[in-house]
């Protein structure tokens with residue numbers, strides 16, 4: 001039995017090592033990605049549930065590695081989040097989104113509200129509010145046009161620091177949303193004291209419409225209404241889902257039914273030019 005155990009261990013080790021090396025390889029490559037110009041933001045439209053008109057966009061990070069090709073964020077964000085790399089990456093995202101908003105404005109499109117994703121570690125970065133201030137000042141983008149998306153878990157893990165940091169940003173006029181709402185077990189009492197403007201209903205509930213997602217979505221919408229929060233349904237793929245959320249009083253919709261995330265130039269051509277924004 002002993003030998004068997006040892007054999008199993010030796011058979012397993014190389015694979016474990018390989019996986020670790022692959023992770024380290026990705027981390028190192030990611031560390032160089034910003035300077036190498038391999039990162040880009042793609043923009044996914046958010047529309048008004050009643051009129052279908054463009055209301056803003058969510059910026060989603062894309063990494064094109066010369067050998068690996070397109071690496072999905074679900075693969076590299078968690079690796080970046082293991083260390084300080086996420087701070088650098090997150091700052092690049094904020095700066096790039098604002099640079100793009102300024103460029104669209106300069107091209108005559110007006111200001112398009114852009115939401116960026118913040119990870120847990122970033123909300124604990126005490127230099128974040130000053131960094132965002134600096135970016136807004138240098139790009140001349142109005143604070144109300146920049147929205148920050150944080151997950152419920154961000155606020156539950158390190159409540160005091162995260163909440164005070166986010167409150168400082170919101171006091172400057174930025175919009176704050178809770179991403180993937182409904183998955184993090186926030187209590188109502190807790191939600192009520194958060195400095196937020198908007199909830200984004202988790203895609204899993206949206207895609208369970210028609211069906212068991214309806215009751216959950218209705219409960220979230222009723223609660224949001226009571227607290228004066230706006231709601232975005234994300235991951236809307238069907239007209240039945242669109243109709244359900246519109247009729248239930250949800251203000252904003254996002255999903256493949258309206259459009260996928262597009263590179264900035266394509267987003268401008270399909271959404272800003274076409275919709276006269």
Ligand code: C2E
Nearest residue numbers: 060061073074077093117118119235236237255256257261
């Ligand atoms: P998320 O913030 O919940 O973003 C929504 C994800 O759902 C995006 O995937 C988007 O492309 C996808 N999606 C949008 N509409 C639909 C739909 O109708 N159907 C389906 N099936 N999917 C839809 P993506 O771009 O692969 O991003 C995955 C996750 O990676 C994001 O989830 C977010 O957590 C993270 N992420 C992306 N960009 C950033 C970033 O700049 N910073 C950080 N910290 N995280 C990011």
Ligand code: CA
Nearest residue numbers: 058117149179
């Ligand atoms: Ca998001």
Ligand code: CA
Nearest residue numbers: 179180200234
């Ligand atoms: Ca989400």
Ligand code: CA
Nearest residue numbers: 151179180203
């Ligand atoms: Ca998510």
